Amino acid sequence: xxxxxxxxxxxxEERAKANRILYLVxxxxxxxxxxxxxxxxxxxxxxxxxxIAETETPAATTSDPRTEPTPDEGKDxxxxxxxxxxxxxxxxxRVFRAHDLTVPVYSVTLDEYRVHxxxxxxxxxxxxxxxxxxxxxxxxxxxxxxxxxxxxxHAGNLTTVYRNLIPEEIDGIAVGAAVAGGQxxxxxxxxxxxxxxxxxxxxxxxxxAGTSVDPLDYVPEESxxxxxxxxAAFEN
Numbered sequence: 001x002x003x004x005x006x007x008x009x010x011x012x013e014e015r016a017k018a019n020r021i022l023y024l025v026x027x028x029x030x031x032x033x034x035x036x037x038x039x040x041x042x043x044x045x046x047x048x049x050x051x052i053a054e055t056e057t058p059a060a061t062t063s064d065p066r067t068e069p070t071p072d073e074g075k076d077x078x079x080x081x082x083x084x085x086x087x088x089x090x091x092x093x094r095v096f097r098a099h100d101l102t103v104p105v106y107s108v109t110l111d112e113y114r115v116h117x118x119x120x121x122x123x124x125x126x127x128x129x130x131x132x133x134x135x136x137x138x139x140x141x142x143x144x145x146x147x148x149x150x151x152x153x154h155a156g157n158l159t160t161v162y163r164n165l166i167p168e169e170i171d172g173i174a175v176g177a178a179v180a181g182g183q184x185x186x187x188x189x190x191x192x193x194x195x196x197x198x199x200x201x202x203x204x205x206x207x208x209a210g211t212s213v214d215p216l217d218y219v220p221e222e223s224x225x226x227x228x229x230x231x232a233a234f235e236n
Contacts (some may be wrong), residue, residue, distance in 0.1 A: 084156035085133040087219050088181060089227035091202050093123030099214040118205040119215050125200035127188045132160050133181040140175055146203055147191025152179060163203040164192035
């Protein structure tokens with residue numbers, strides 16, 4: 001009986017030893033397979049990367065609004081997307097409050113002096129407001145202070161913003177729509193709460209590469225002379 005007991009223990013030890021060897025072999029096979037796969041992936045990656053570096057130009061990783069495609073309607077296909085287009089006055093009238101981010105000007109509505117980020121052009125209520133150049137409508141919104149607004153992106157990363165408009169829907173004017181220079185995009189209203197005590201006018205803003213600039217600095221003198229009265233430089 002004692003001999004049988006020893007024999008059974010010996011067999012169990014042999015089985016345990018065999019199992020350990022089997023587990024070790026399986027582990028080695030798995031490690032070897034992973035190493036081979038890693039080497040293969042590295043070689044494949046290297047082979048793929050080489051043609052790109054030598055024969056292809058990687059796609060741009062950032063988006064530039066000047067180069068993205070826009071709808072064909074109203075688009076000036078001859079225009080250089082990196083050059084600011086020739087602008088025209090959006091309305092006819094008189095500039096009574098100029099763009100000035102350094103010297104405060106008086107606000108009748110607020111009864112205080114404050115800097116002015118746009119140019120206010122007096123004109124009749126309901127007057128047509130026209131796009132200053134061809135471009136794409138990027139935003140239509142109701143600004144809490146400056147009222148109903150339409151923004152248009154032009155070539156050269158130039159954006160014109162037309163505020164104090166009548167809240168309305170105009171055929172062909174929607175976010176993403178292409179507009180032609182001179183196309184009606186709105187009408188002068190009185191939606192700007194911060195300028196509601198002023199006479200009817202267009203509040204015109206402009207940014208170049210995201211920086212506020214004076215819109216009238218970019219309108220040719222002949223267009224200003226044809227659209228604005230002689231006292232166009234008058235400021236309240």
